[in-house]
Each structure stands twice: as structure tokens, then as C-alpha cells.
Amino acid sequence: MQELILNTGSGQSDILVGEGLMDRLKGMSQTFVLLVDENVLKLHPEKFESMVVIPVPTGESNKTMQTVEYLYRELIGLEYDRSILIVGVGGGLVTDIAGYVASTFLRGVRFGFISTTLLGQVDASIGGKNGVNLDGYKNMIGVIRQPEFIWCDYQFLDTLEDRQYISGLAEVIKYGAIKDRKLLEFIEDHMESLLSRDKKVLEEVITKCIQIKADVVQMDERESGERRLLNFGHTVGHAIERNYGLLHGEAISVGMDIAARLSVKMKYFEPEYAAWLRSILQRAGLPVEIKLDPGKIYNTIRKDKKKEGSGIHFIFLKSPGNAFSGEIDLEELKQSLDDLCKHTA
Numbered sequence: 160m161q162e163l164i165l166n167t168g169s170g171q172s173d174i175l176v177g178e179g180l181m182d183r184l185k186g187m188s189q190t191f192v193l194l195v196d197e198n199v200l201k202l203h204p205e206k207f208e209s210m211v212v213i214p215v216p217t218g219e220s221n222k223t224m225q226t227v228e229y230l231y232r233e234l235i236g237l238e239y240d241r242s243i244l245i246v247g248v249g250g251g252l253v254t255d256i257a258g259y260v261a262s263t264f265l266r267g268v269r270f271g272f273i274s275t276t277l278l279g280q281v282d283a284s285i286g287g288k289n290g291v292n293l294d295g296y297k298n299m300i301g302v303i304r305q306p307e308f309i310w311c312d313y314q315f316l317d318t319l320e321d322r323q324y325i326s327g328l329a330e331v332i333k334y335g336a337i338k339d340r341k342l343l344e345f346i347e348d349h350m351e352s353l354l355s356r357d358k359k360v361l362e363e364v365i366t367k368c369i370q371i372k373a374d375v376v377q378m379d380e381r382e383s384g385e386r387r388l389l390n391f392g393h394t395v396g397h398a399i400e401r402n403y404g405l406l407h408g409e410a411i412s413v414g415m416d417i418a419a420r421l422s423v424k425m426k427y428f429e430p431e432y433a434a435w436l437r438s439i440l441q442r443a444g445l446p447v448e449i450k451l452d453p454g455k456i457y458n459t460i461r462k463d464k465k466k467e468g469s470g471i472h473f474i475f476l477k478s479p480g481n482a483f484s485g486e487i488d489l490e491e492l493k494q495s496l497d498d499l500c501k502h503t504a
């Protein structure tokens with residue numbers, strides 16, 4: 160088992176990466192309630208015996224204020240006061256919702272997460288961003304508040320569908336691309352073990368990714384600088400996710416490939432490195448070649464919340480493991496997308 164600490168000044172999360180972590184709840188003196196992903200509840204019923212559980216409906220369409228209200232009502236029905244500890248158990252969807260509910264219920268109560276997807280363990284559960292979507296706009300409503308603990312139990316990953324698991328690998332590869340060339344090399348060298356969910360390799364990789372994210376969040380909790388690097392591949396990726404119905408990691412994979420090639424086009428990054436990144440994404444089983452309508456992608460990016468003036472922040476690569484945040488003029492991005500999207504089909 161690995162232990163890490165994320166301390167932002169505004170709050171501290173104690174993070175564990177290991178197996179059988181649910182057993183730790185039994186030793187907890189605090190009264191707690193679990194908000195659990197309904198699929199996780201069905202797949203692992205034995206883990207929740209004799210615990211107070213509120214099931215959370217799954218699917219991005221349920222990441223709404225309606226679900227938040229349902230959870231408030233359940234909590235009120237159970238007559239909890241401010242001393243309750245809320246534990247979100249699930250992937251990024253459930254931990255995002257649970258963190259928001261805990262931050263607002265009775266003006267904020269204590270909370271922790273048990274993360275059950277690869278994407279959740281390396282990304283969504285870490286860093287304190289909690290919230291829900293509104294009218295189809297992602298994460299429009301939310302707070303930044305650090306959970307007291309985050310337990311990343313890779314035993315849960317055994318029941319994760321292949322497509323979801325591979326989607327999580329996109330974020331793993333992203334950390335290597337932006338911060339750690341050695342991690343990229345490790346992923347490449349251990350791809351078979353990673354794809355077969357080898358526990359030893361998983362523990363090492365998940366811990367490394369969390370450490371990278373924790374370091375970034377500690378430097379810049381509210382995303383005014385360094386934290387932006389975590390958005391590598393996400394500007395285009397979010398637009399793809401919204402228009403093409405891919406899973407988050409799948410869309411980010413295509414977005415990272417485009418961002419790497421845009422970095423080459425701008426002469427920041429060597430073409431052979433962009434090809435290397437593409438080959439790692441492909442070996443992981445992630446998409447990079449899909450038919451895209453650049454106009455659709457551009458229009459969605461234009462409406463993106465990070466738009467500032469006539470340009471937007473964009474994350475470029477300088478070398479493997481070394482990214483930087485630059486600005487790109489919208490008109491220039493539009494022209495580049497026309498060109499780059501031709502090579503994704």
C-alpha cells in the first residue's frame with residue numbers, strides 16, 4: 160500500500176493506494192454514510208453489508224442538481240446532523256457529486272472518497288473539484304474543497320469494463336506527456352501488464368499519477384497557472400466528447416494527439432515525439448483516428464468557459480514530459496483545426 164498527502168493550505172487529503180481499503184471503514188469511530196455508485200453496489204454487494212448506503216444513479220445524464228436534491232432529501236430523511244461524514248464510493252461521477260453534496264449539505268460536512276475507476280483514481284477524485292452539470296454544460300456548478308481522505312482501491316478495477324478502463328489510461332498517459340518522460344517510458348515498457356491490470360504495475364502507475372496531480376494542485380489549487388497543464392488535450396477533447404459521444408478518456412486521447420501535432424505545427428515540439436505519443440495511445444487501445452468535423456469542434460471550443468478575449472489558453476508540448484500553457488488566437492486555432500482534423504480520419 161502507498162500513502163500520499165495532498166495539502167493545499169485550504170485542506171488536506173490523506174491518500175491511500177492499495178487493496179481491501181473498504182475494510183478500514185469498519186474501524187472508523189465517526190458516524191458515516193456511503194453515497195455509492197449503483198453499479199458498484201450491484202457488483203460488490205458484500206463490501207457494503209451492514210453499512211448505511213444511499214445509491215447514486217450512474218450515467219453523465221444523472222450528474223445534475225436533481226440527483227443532488229435527491230441525495231439531500233435522503234440525508235435529511237436519515238436525520239443526520241453536521242457531525243456526519245459522507246463517503247462517496249464510485250468513479251468520477253459519484254465522487255464529483257458526493258463532494259458537492261457534502262460541501263453544501265448543512266453548509267458543509269466532512270467527506271472522503273473511495274474511488275473505483277481508473278480515471279477516478281488518477282484524476283477525478285484528486286484535487287478537490289466537485290460539482291455537477293447544468294443544462295448539458297459540464298461541471299457548471301461546483302466548489303473546490305479537498306476531501307479528508309481518498310482511497311484508491313485497485314481491487315475495484317477488476318470489474319470495470321474494458322472500455323472504461325482503457326479510457327482511464329488516457330489520463331495516465333497524459334501525466335507522462337506533460338510532466339514525466341520516465342512515466343511514458345514505463346507505460347510503454349509495461350503496456351501488457353497495464354492492460355491486464357497487473358496489481359503491482361497498477362499500484363506504481365496510480366501512485367505516480369496521483370503524486371504528479373497532487374504536486375500540481377498544491378502549487379495552484381484554483382487553476383490560475385500550473386494546474387492548467389492538466390488540461391493538455393482537454394480543449395479539443397471536451398469538444399469531441401460533447402459532439403461525438405466518446406468516453407472522456409477516449410476524447411482526450413484524440414485531443415492529446417491533435418494538441419501534440421499542433422505543438423509540432425507551431426514548431427514547439429519535434430514530429431517524432433508526436434508520433435511516439437500517438438503510438439503509445441494506440442497501443443493502449445485508445446482512439447486517435449476518428450473522422451471529425453473541424454467546424455463543429457471549433458464552435459464548441461469558442462463557447463468554452465476558458466475563452467478569454469480573442470484567444471484561449473492552450474496546452475502545448477515542448478518535449479515529452481514538458482508542457483506549457485500558451486495562448487492561441489481563435490482564428491489561428493480554426494485554421495489549424497481544419498488542417499489537423501484531416502489527419503485524424
Ligand SMILES: NC(=O)c1ccc[n+]([C@@H]2O[C@H](COP(=O)([O-])OP(=O)(O)OC[C@H]3O[C@@H](n4cnc5c(N)ncnc54)[C@H](O)[C@@H]3O)[C@@H](O)[C@H]2O)c1
Nearest residue numbers: 198217250251252253275276278279282283288315318319
Ligand atoms: N473532479 C475532477 O477533477 C474531475 C476530473 C476528471 C473527470 N471528472 C468527472 O469524472 C466523471 C467521469 O468519471 P469516470 O470515468 O470514473 O466515470 P463514471 O464515474 O461515470 O464511471 C464509469 C462507469 O463505470 C461504472 N463503475 C464505476 N466503478 C466501477 C467498478 N469498480 N466496476 C464496474 N463498474 C464501475 C459506473 O457505474 C459507470 O457506469 C465525469 O463526470 C467527469 O466530469 C472530474
